[in-house]
Amino acid sequence: MSIGVEALFTSALGLKFPWEVVKVELDTAKRRIDFEVACNAKQLPCPACGV
Numbered sequence: 001m002s003i004g005v006e007a008l009f010t011s012a013l014g015l016k017f018p019w020e021v022v023k024v025e026l027d028t029a030k031r032r033i034d035f036e037v038a039c040n041a042k043q044l045p046c047p048a049c050g051v
Helices: 005-012
Strands: 019-027 032-039
Touching: 005 019
Parallel strands: none
Antiparallel strands: 019 032
16 A cells, blocks of 8 residues: 555644645755645634634
């Protein structure tokens, strides 16, 4: 089974729909991994009241 690196990071970070990692860049010279997270929802509920 093959899984994309974006899906791997999405899972490793515990992100759930509508959030996902959409871009991953490895910079071995700087010893870092940069990733971009995106939200695919048109609207999100208020974290305080849920509306």
